[in-house]
Amino acid sequence: MLSLLSFQAHIENYRRKKYYALSLSILGGILMALGWYFPFSPLLFVGLIPMMELIEFYFDKNEKQKADTTTTKKKKYFTRLCFFIWIYFIVWNVGVYWWLWNALSVGVIGVFLLNAFLQLLPIIFYVFTRRFSVGFINYLSLVSCWLFFEYVHLNWVLSYPWMNLGNALGEVPMWAQWYEYTGALGGSIWILLANILGHHVFIKQDIKVGAYLVWILVPIGISYGIYASYNDEEMKNLDSVEMAVLQPNLDCYNEKFSRNPKTGEPATNHISFKDQIQRYIDLAKSVMTDSTKYIVLPETAFHQNSTEYNYTSQPDLEPIFDFCRENNLILIAGADTYKFYTESDTIPKTARQSNGGSYYDMYNAAVQFAPFVKDSISFYHKSKLVIGAETNPIKMILPNQSASLLFVDIMGTLGTQDYRGVFTSPNSKAKVAPAICWEAVYGEFCTEYAQNGANVIVVPTNEGWWGNTPAPRQLWALSALRAIETRRSVARAANTGISGFIDQTGKDISRSNYGEQTALKYKVKLNNEITFYTLHGDYLGRLAGFLAVFFFISAFVRKLRQ
Structure with a gap:
């Protein structure tokens, strides 16, 4: 009892310090950022406590001065609270994806500031609802507001869900096996509630540490139990297919393209497209066996921006198509393609107009070439586009010229498709989900492939834009979460980055190093099981949205009655 009083007196004394709020902002942001990096993952369970203390500090200050606090002073306190929580989010954002600087340079500052501001919004909503509720309802409101924000951030035009709390567990997939039931939003709830308990344990000291530890350790124990249920015998009974993933290690800025995409200047060490195709063939030859059925390119x-019409007649691609024909290989590769529309077609908003007046769409596509049945060609168009690089959402609101001034517009808006296409072939039991790079960040989105019959996920990606930074590792970790959620094996082919294979439990089977020119092969398991999460998607986010709106309306009505 004496130690409790002593600790609380110490906290109260520290609260009087001039830089108390700022120190909480910086400390909390650093703790949360470190939680994104193994072996610091346990910091996720304490990293939100400084932010919660900031909110508690604000409400305590308001309560103590309630009688003589003017409206102006209340607004000042609230503004200060928002500022310091914004600083907290900025530090957290910078610590997690600082590597974006390598691709955007000074432009990344805008990303840090904007995403931190968006993260601030659910906290503002929570602070408003908290004024008119108490106890357990307060915390339910906090969890609902935050979870609904994450759900919205997965689905709206400015979608950037990189910082969703549940994503951080990709570094420790053995802790997240229950994602097959909840998806990554379930991990967000776990982390949020752990921090709420932690605030009561370490700051308020009105809950025993045992309850806090139980809340953290029990889900981890359940996760290991689920993992153990996927025993080797069950895995052996699944069909399999041998795939080879190729990592050509072409520098994005100075080798792959004729011009540096960042500066527009001629590339210093450009490798001709013909030689790049030959590198793909040589890498495939180095690893393939008589059992190899697929080769996957990044x-x-x-x-080279080819029309999808009569695609197999492209002379530049003839060598690799011939190689596949000779070896009975199915080829899956990333491609830049375009398609012209006829007068009878419905012209989508993403279409561009040529000098001749006709309309066409450009795509970041995946192509499957299967030489068994009249050189069968299938296309899938990437549909979760990278904001700025592949889509300018502001064009939906403003004219093209104004939108480009307000928002980075590197390639214009690419075309997409409404359904998650699955690659099939009569000569293979594999039904392949081609989740192109950024698409693998989205859990519910990837379940649509499984709903359409996919039994394995292939991720063609290019991680060379960010250099040898944590970016490739973080993208790999997100692919591990998609494997768990859908219980599908994942094959990743990176231009340079991390290529390799992940099994349906999220465990690494084999992986390359960054900057390595290599090819890897593995007999991936084909699983047709439909998980609970695959069926129901982000139901937790939708439920949170209902609760958040309910709490907000309830608080608004109570405010009017006052």
Whole structure:
């Protein structure tokens, strides 16, 4: 009892310090950022406590001065609270994806500031609802507001869900096996509630540490139990297919393209497209066996902007198509393609107009070439586009010229498709989900492939834009979460980055190193099981949305009655 009083007196004394709020902002942001990196993952369970203390500090200050606090002073306190929580989010954002600087340079500052501001919004909503509720309802409101924000951030035009709490567990997939039931939003709830308990344990000291530890350790124990249920015998009974993933290690800025995409200047060490195709063939030869059925190439491996009409007649691609014909191989590759529309077609908003007046769409596509049945060609168009690089959402609101001034517009808006296409072939039991790079960040989105019959996920990607930074590792970790959620094996082919294979439990089977020119092969398991999460998607986010709106309306009505 004496130690409790002593600790609380110490906290109260520290609260009087001039830089108390700022120190909480910086400390909390650093703790949360570190939680994104193994072996610091346990910091996720304490990293939100400084932010919660900031909110508690604000409400305590308001309560103590309630009688003589003017409206102006209340607004000042609230503004200060928002500012310091914004600083907290900025530090957290910078710590997690600082590597974006390598691709955007100074433009990344805008990303840090904007995403931190968006993260601030659910906290503002929570602070408003908290004024008119107490106890357990307060915390339910906090969880609902935050979870609904994450759900919205997965689905709206400015979608950037990189910082969703549940994504951080990709570094420790053995802790997240229950994602097959909840998806990554279930991990967000776990982390949020752990921090709420932690605030009561370490700051308020009105809950025993045992309850806090139980809340953290029991889900981990359940997760290991689920993992153990996927025993080797069950895995052996699944059909399999041998795939080879190729990592050509072409520098994005100075080798792959004729011009540096960042500066527009001629590339210093450009490798001709013909030689790039030959590198793909040589890598495939180095690893393939008589059992190899698929070779998988990275995102934009075929970057010469070819029409999808009569695609197998492209002379630049003839060598690799011939190689596949000779070896009975199915080829899956990333490609830049385009398609013209006829007068009878419905012209989508993403279409561009040529000098001749006709309309066409450009795509970041995946192409499957299967030489068994009249050189069968299938296309899938990437449909979760990278904001700025592949889509300018502001064009939906403003004219093209104004939108480009307000928002980075590197390639214009690419075409997409409404359904998650699955690659099939009569000569293979594999039904392949071609989740192109950024698409693998989205859990519910990837379940649509499984709903359409996919039994394995292939991720063509290009991680060379960010250099040898945590970016490739973080993208790999997100692919591990998609494997768990859908219980599908994942094959990743990176231009350079991390290529390799992940089994349906999220465990690494084999992986390359960054900057390595290599090819890997593995007999991936084909699983047709439909998980609970595959069926129901982000139901937790939708439920949170209902609760958040309910709490907000309830608080608004109570405010009017006052």
